[in-house]
Amino acid sequence: MRRSSIVIAVVLTLAAVAAGIALSYVIHWFPVAASTQAHRTDTFYHVLAIASVPIFVIVVAVILFCVWQFRMRPGQELEDGPPIHGNTGLEVLWTAVPAVLVIALVSYSFVVLHDNEKRPPGPELIVNVNSRQFQWSFQYPRPVSRTPISSYQLYLPKGEPVLFKIHSADVIHGFFIPAFRVQIDTVPGITTTLRATPDRLGSYPVVCSILCGAGHSLMRTTVHVLTPSAFAAWAASQHGSATSPAAGTPSGGGTASTQESGPEGSVGESVGGG
Numbered sequence: 001m002r003r004s005s006i007v008i009a010v011v012l013t014l015a016a017v018a019a020g021i022a023l024s025y026v027i028h029w030f031p032v033a034a035s036t037q038a039h040r041t042d043t044f045y046h047v048l049a050i051a052s053v054p055i056f057v058i059v060v061a062v063i064l065f066c067v068w069q070f071r072m073r074p075g076q077e078l079e080d081g082p083p084i085h086g087n088t089g090l091e092v093l094w095t096a097v098p099a100v101l102v103i104a105l106v107s108y109s110f111v112v113l114h115d116n117e118k119r120p121p122g123p124e125l126i127v128n129v130n131s132r133q134f135q136w137s138f139q140y141p142r143p144v145s146r147t148p149i150s151s152y153q154l155y156l157p158k159g160e161p162v163l164f165k166i167h168s169a170d171v172i173h174g175f176f177i178p179a180f181r182v183q184i185d186t187v188p189g190i191t192t193t194l195r196a197t198p199d200r201l202g203s204y205p206v207v208c209s210i211l212c213g214a215g216h217s218l219m220r221t222t223v224h225v226l227t228p229s230a231f232a233a234w235a236a237s238q239h240g241s242a243t244s245p246a247a248g249t250p251s252g253g254g255t256a257s258t259q260e261s262g263p264e265g266s267v268g269e270s271v272g273g274g
């Protein structure tokens, strides 16, 4: 009787572990991955799921098994349980195993974070990100263009490492590109930095991830990942229209809005073509 119930519990536990891990793969929890950082982060989440699902299932299975197997039967209302005082071997085991597991996962997450933030061997494209209630704007210093470019949408070439230098004109915002799996606070008075290497053509949302005021939910824009040649063409087209002195300033609103309408058609074509 006792032996068969253990077999049933083990079989159910294994089935639940398999179903949980399968679910973690089948369901698309994240938006499309569009940077080298995103692939590392997603792999890390899969490893976390594979490590966590069996633990969750085993803990719940042991609880349910004990409730079922050691429940009070009729006639036992006034009986006491057996006088057990600890189990050293068991306690060492359930301390050592979680410790090893947590240290291993922390080490792996450190490696992923370190790789994601590592300075690439070659040159980086530098983009200045400016945040204010409730708007993003982006400035491209040389050598992207002879004169600095200012834009309300983010344009990046595929395959080139980017270093974002992030500023805030008012309060703390969160610069977040879900498709790149990167995010960092924008802090007034400090320049924060973030690295990403886009590796998939397309347009993806850029959002503010920190409640920054009444217009927080509207603080969104788009990142366009273009082929390097399409990006060069976009930069060249900006150079033509960005000759006014206001072009390089963070709040060069007029200039940025004219740039917005100009390249949109050509960019759309290059994204579609790639």
Ligand SMILES: [Cu+2]
Pocket: 134, 172, 173, 174, 208, 209, 210, 211, 212, 213, 216, 219
């Ligand atoms: Cu914000």
